[in-house]
Amino acid sequence: MSDLVKTDLRERGEYFKQCYIDNRNEKLEYQNEYNHDNKEKHKEYNRERHAKNKDHIRKQRQEYYEKNKEKILKRGREYYHKNKEKCFSHHYVKQALLSGELKKLPCILCGVLNVEAHHPDYSKPLDVVWLCPTHHRRVHSGAVSLEGNVHG
Numbered sequence: 543m544s545d546l547v548k549t550d551l552r553e554r555g556e557y558f559k560q561c562y563i564d565n566r567n568e569k570l571e572y573q574n575e576y577n578h579d580n581k582e583k584h585k586e587y588n589r590e591r592h593a594k595n596k597d598h599i600r601k602q603r604q605e606y607y608e609k610n611k612e613k614i615l616k617r618g619r620e621y622y623h624k625n626k627e628k629c630f631s632h633h634y635v636k637q638a639l640l641s642g643e644l645k646k647l648p649c650i651l652c653g654v655l656n657v658e659a660h661h662p663d664y665s666k667p668l669d670v671v672w673l674c675p676t677h678h679r680r681v682h683s684g685a686v687s688l689e690g691n692v693h694g
């Protein structure tokens with residue numbers, strides 16, 4: 543494990559807090575998705591009962607939560623885990639580039655010099671593949687596969 547990965551835990555916490563704020567749009571998206579999941583139920587509920595009855599809405603939310611607790615908690619954990627690793631990974635890459643431990647390479651698919659760090663595995667923050675923005679997007683959308691192109 544490199545020294546970078548052993549970064550002070552407090553520093554990691556601070557960094558994550560900042561990164562979490564930076565990612566609030568993603569968080570909103572996640573919430574929208576969640577609301578969308580429940581929209582139909584709310585609609586039905588509102589039609590049948592008094593739309594502005596807050597107590598009932600609260601009760602219904604509580605019931606939904608109780609019924610889907612496992613699912614909700616699992617999604618929350620996955621979301622947190624995914625983003626935490628993503629934040630740290632980008633942080634490490636930035637630090638490693640500054641310290642010289644990591645060097646940018648041309649896009650492995652087309653050789654363009656303007657590249658971004660792609661992580662095939664976020665649990666290995668310094669294990670990156672260099673891709674131009676176009677190929678980076680394509681890899682994430684699934685249009686391009688890195689298989690056979692990744693070395694090491």
Ligand SMILES: [Zn+2]
Binds near residue numbers: 651653675678
């Ligand atoms: Zn490329």
Ligand SMILES: [Zn+2]
Binds near residue numbers: 659678682
């Ligand atoms: Zn990527």
